[in-house]
Amino acid sequence: MANIGFIGLGIMGKPMASHLIRGGHQLFLHSRSGVPESLIEQGGRACASPKEVAQHADIIILMLPDTSDVEKVLFAHNGVAEGLGKLTAKKIIIDMSSISPIETKKIAARINQLGCDYADAPVSGGDVGAQNATLTIMVGASENVFEQIEPILALMGQTITLVGDNGAGQICKIANQIVVALTIEAVGEALVFASKAGANPIKIQQALMGGFASSRVLEVHGNRMIKHSFDPGFRIELQQKDLAIALSCASDLGVSLPNTATTQSLYNACIAQGGAKWDNSALVRILEKLANHQMVDSDPC
Structure with missing residues (x-):
């Protein structure tokens, strides 16, 4: 069982987070629209901010609308970066949003400077794929990071491909x-x-x-x-x-x-x-x- 943070619980994120909980993981959840009660009933824990999510989780997943949303959640006040603290082990940020590949490379470099690993892992399959855990997931990461996160991604998707380094997924x-x-x-x-x-x-x-x-x-x-x-x-x-x-x-x-x-x-x-x-x-x-x-x-x- 892993401690997983999940930020962004909309049409796509909510069922994706649910699959992870059913897969046996402890989830720490945050969404600007509020954490759905159904995920709390399944065992998820609501967090007041992205910072709080990062303080509890070893792997932090983002499922957000746009590039600016990802940057804000990661680096703004009370963002994920503030919750990383002094690390005893590398945490992994997985961005499953669809954002700019150019900005993704810059974001990955900033996360790496904080001592953490980064993967861009956008998805295809829409709400039907999210609900049925049949998403296609396109990953940009090192081979070592991919090996660590693939079993987690497999709970949400059916076709998971390491495309290349950071940015390649986007x-x-x-x-x-x-x-x-x-x-x-x-x-x-x-x-x-x-x-x-x-x-x-x-x-x-x-x-x-x-x-x-x-x-x-x-x-x-x-x-x-x-x-x-x-x-x-x-x-x-x-x-x-x-x-x-x-x-x-x-x-x-x-x-x-x-x-x-x-x-x-x-x-x-x-x-x-x-x-x-x-x-x-x-x-x-x-x-x-x-x-x-x-x-x-x-x-x-």
């Missing part, structure tokens, strides 16, 4: 988000087209799932699009943030990502329509508006 997550976002846009275009042409989008989705176009995005987000069920999930504002990171890094590298930029503009339009908190599959709403046509769930069942 680079992999950016690549993941490019594929996911552009596929969501493609699925939305296909279903809107099919529906406006007079076909049943449910039957179209079923047929496509049996062919080369099959994907988890078509399966999961296709269902949400057809049913117009846009409760998050993974919020549009977070997908927009991830694509902004991708475009910023691409600019620094001199790489062109034209379709990523186009898809980002559609997410921007969703936010302008008040959809920041919608599930990212709600991108289809903008495509429907452009087509002047809304899909209808016409399945007789």
Whole structure:
């Protein structure tokens, strides 16, 4: 049993923390929105600050929205750094958020200077993957740190890959988000087209799932699009943030990502329509508006 800190208990973090408790670990919990009572009932301990979490835990996991949130939790007043104190053994910080790979390398260096190890381990799989412990986890860390944390990550995810050193996990997550976002846009275009042409989008989705176009995005987000069920999930504002990171890094590298930029503009339009908190599959709403046509769930069942 390990003493694990978990900071950030939203749609993703809450079920992830629950899996760790059920795996036999003692969890020290903190979230700016408060620690869910269900985690306390499972045996988790609420902490008043990130500093308090770090004082009790040997491994501290972060699951936060953005780069600035990670920096604040780690280095602001009452942050994790203040709770590390004089160490008798190295603690490990695992950031499972999706943030800038450039800033990740800087953050890792600061943590290393405090005598601790660092791993960036962003995830893919959304709320469904978090609930079912089937997340894909992309890790940037030394091999030694990876060996220590892999059994813990395995309680939350199904596919766990050491991609490279610090920052490599975040680079992999950016690549993941490019594929996911552009596929969501493609699925939305296909279903809107099919529906406006007079076909049943449910039957179209079923047929496509049996062919080369099959994907988890078509399966999961296709269902949400057809049913117009846009409760998050993974919020549009977070997908927009991830694509902004991708475009910023691409600019620094001199790489062109034209379709990523186009898809980002559609997410921007969703936010302008008040959809920041919608599930990212709600991108289809903008495509429907452009087509002047809304899909209808016409399945007789």
